Amino acid sequence: MEKEQFYYDNKIVKMFLWATILWGVVGMLVGLIVALLFVFPGLLEIAGADNAISWLSFGRLRPLHTNAVIFAFVGNGIFLGIYYSTQRLLKARMFNDVLSRIHFWGWQAIIVAAAITLPLGYTSSKEYAELEWPIDIAVVLIWVVFGINLIGTILKRRQRHIYVAIWFYIATLITIAVLYIFNNLEMPITAFKSYSVYSGVQDALIQWWYGHNAVAFFLTTPVLGLMYYFVPKVANRPVYSYRLSIIHFWTLIFLYIWAGPHHLLYTALPEWAQNLGTVFSIMLIFPSWGGMINGLLTLRGAWDKVRENPVLKFFVVAITGYGMATFEGPMLSFKNLNAIGHYTDWIVGHVHIGALAWNGFMVAGIVYWLAEKLWKTPLYSKKLANTHFWLGTLGILFYAIPLYIAGFMQAFMWKQFNPDGTLVYGNFLETVTQVLPMYMMRAIGGTLYLTGFILLAINVIKTAKVGSPVEDELAEAAPLKQISGKRIAGEGWHTWLERRTVLFTILTTVAILIGGLVEIVPLILVKSNIPTISSVKPYTPLELEGRDIYIREGCNNCHSQMIRPFRSEVERYGEYSKAGEFVYDFPFLWGSRRTGPDVHRIGGKYNDNWHFNHMLDPRSTSPGSIMPRYSWLIKNDLNASNIEDKMTGLVKLGVPYSSEEIAGAKDKLLAQAKEIEGNLRQDPEFVTNYGSSNIQNKEIVALIAYLQRLGTDIKAGNTAKK
Amino acid sequence: MLKFIKHNLEGIDGVEIYPIISLLLFFLVFIAMLIFVFKLPKKNIDEISQLPLDNDTNIKEINHE
Secondary structure, rough: OEEEEEEEHHHHEEEHHHHHHHHHHHHHHHHHHHHHHHOOOOOOOOHHHOOOOHHHHHHHHHHHHHHHHHHHHHHHHHHHHHHHHHHHOOOOOOOOHHHHHHHHHHHHHHHHHHHHHHOOOOOOOOOOOOOHHHHHHHHHHHHHHHHHHHHHHOOOOOOOOOHHHOOOOHHHHHHHHHHHHHHEEEEEEOOOOOOOOOOOOHHHHHHHHHHHHHHHOOHHHHHHHHHHHHHHHHHOOOOOOOOHHHHHHHHHHHHHHHHHHHHHHHHHHOHHHHHHHHHHHOHHHHHHHHHHHHHOOOOOOOOOHHHHHHHHHHHHHHHHHHHHHHHHHHHHOHHHHHHHHOOOOHHHHHHHHHHHHHHHHHHHHHHHHHHHHHHHOOOOOOHHHHHHHHHHHHHHHHHHHHHHHHHHHHHHHHHHOOOOOOOOOOHHHHHHHHOHHHHHHHHHHHHHHHHHHHHHHHHHHHHHOOOOOEEEEEEEOOOOOOOOOOOOOOHHHHHHHHOOOHHHHHHHHHHHHHHHHHHHHHHHHHHHHHEEEEEEEEOHHHHHHHHHHHHHOHHHHHHOOOOOOOOHHHHHHHHOHHHHHHOOOOOOOOOOOOOOOOOOOOEEEEOHHHHHHHHHHHHHHHOOOOOOOOOHHHHOOOOOOHHHHHHHHHHHHOOOOHHHHHHOOHHHHHHHHHHHHHHHOOOOHHHHHHHHHHHHHEEEHHHHHHHHHHOOOHHHHHHHOO | HHHHHHHHHHHOOOOHHHHHHHHHHHHHHHHHHHHHHOOOOOHHHHHHOOOOHHHHHHHHHHOOO
């Protein structure tokens, strides 16, 4: 048949390549800075200890690091690989150049918006979904642009069969859209402040349904698609088993989105279903490992190439990292291991095996390989790439191993009892100072990894200088002959299905939507099922403002508000947390990591002065503490001008504030603030230092009000019963 | 962490139908998929798995750009 000539769009691939490198350096640098803050809490107090800078504090920088690495670095890396491989696999230029450009620049604009708003404290506090509502809307719009561009390219393809990598891209496209929208449903209050429409237990369930699946569909499926294209490509041999790759695809997407209900509702199942579920859970380690084996065995008979080719080295370590992380994941879902790992640095180590090895090394390998292809020249220095490989690999080990050790140390120190029934490490701080050497080693690991990545940047820049840019690459292929939409003679069912792209996409969507529905319906129903506790009351206006400051400062990055029903936790923190206590928590603030102690029962534990001094200088009340100083809370006036809007918004979400309460909010707020200032003034030292200033107007007062309220509703209930 | 709050979901009337639906559908789709995958003709499999590899045929022309 007559062949058509057309051009691949290499320019867009190059743009995503530069963005990947740039945001990789930025995201990892911020990561290194926050890692150093564990060891040197005063590192960023560049304007003096009493003038701590709010936008450089740990609680605000940590979300910047996670978002930059996930959505900016890995995100651009995924798009880079997708825009290159999709065009080649489908033998067509991307559907529309303008859409490609909008996708690119829109995504970068979102990243810049995130990099500005997160340090300024505009956050919804929900992990990996911190961005506030206007940026959320932009994310959805740009995602739709990407979707049209991808599906459009598939429709105008010159290749009948659709390779498995493209399926992974389609699954990513659809699922991320569903997850992102459901988890980010929020009630806007101002241009940059919103409340989650879910509260407490429900919010937590939906957040972690999102969190779990976002890891699956943003950090796993697209990268697997890249693996299935680039590993065979670089090794120049077909994938080990294409059949296995199909099994891998279907089990993976069904498993993640469908298996959720078993995880969440396991004990509600009849016994036959539980048995079936158990057999399945064990069987389902195989798709992940099947994928890993498939990737590694693609290199069978080509191991000599691995020795010479740095790209393949990166791929081998990346795929091994995928295998490790997907083994560890199911292990951590066992109850007894979860009880040890949760809230500790084990989890941080685990996710970094995924991020540094699987995502980071996969992207690095692709970048090196594409640099040669895009600039039509050998890599500037293979030696430098090898150095990057070894620095990176060492970096991963230095990062992960100390954190695994730290995780186990923390878990055991938190649980250790003396023979007389008291805790061996009664002061939480001791469990922090013990693991500081591990944090130091982690920072060294991070430095090694970042150094390696900077070598990559230098190498690619030098390669680009030597090479000649080919913006539009000529290719030719025969156009697709129109054939019947029905199955043709001798055609397998699957072959027929995969050439019917639109049908395939719709089926995938239906599969995901039914799976999502089966999971989401119980989560929607759960609200009416949370036992209410009559003594649990909505927050007062001042406490509500304090809670928003808690969210703004990202306190939930280091402090949990969820005491588990273990002897060790009840002994340390007090009565374990009840579901009914969180009904007015929009959003929930349980946290996921205890760098500091749990604060759910902090209310009434210390006096107001302690909190005041502790926020001003944590080291003054708790020697050796690694918490940041929050001196700006004492300088900044509390802006409560939106308190009525906030309360009205919460009423719409189901919080029983009366109209009188809303009308009198400002007066009530002031009265409570005065009371707290009165408490503070009982300390003569406070009067000497702050006697003349009007502390009642400051942000610190709201935060103290919130902290003193935390977990006290139940205590009040108990006294009432007595 | 979520295990401490999951009992709230388990108390919903008739909730066990959701995991049963999901488990059964998943089971059936999985088995159906396995059957189809193993019935796929070898010729097709080989053809598709070559797709990533056959794009570099026109490198020489490109260098004229």
